[in-house]
Amino acid sequence: MKVAAKRKSSEYRQGESPAVLVKENGVAAYLVEAKSYEAMTKRLRLLEGLAQGEKAIAEGRVVSHSRAKKRMARWLK
Numbered sequence: 001m002k003v004a005a006k007r008k009s010s011e012y013r014q015g016e017s018p019a020v021l022v023k024e025n026g027v028a029a030y031l032v033e034a035k036s037y038e039a040m041t042k043r044l045r046l047l048e049g050l051a052q053g054e055k056a057i058a059e060g061r062v063v064s065h066s067r068a069k070k071r072m073a074r075w076l077k
Helices: 002-011 034-058 065-072
Strands: 019-023 026-031
Touching: none
Parallel strands: none
Antiparallel strands: 019 026
16 A cells, blocks of 8 residues: 555646545545645634534523623733
């Protein structure tokens, strides 16, 4: 597997669609550009933050805008 991964990574050209490394039982790895990977990671963090916010709203863990301003005042000076 290691040899196949090295060969595939040397053949991979930037700007192409992701390359797939396959084992007998399925996909072993995807090769993507570093920039694409970083963008996906950033987007995932954003989506996880949104999901946490939606969960907090659903659970009633919210405060009013004026209360939030008071709580954040020490950081917003």
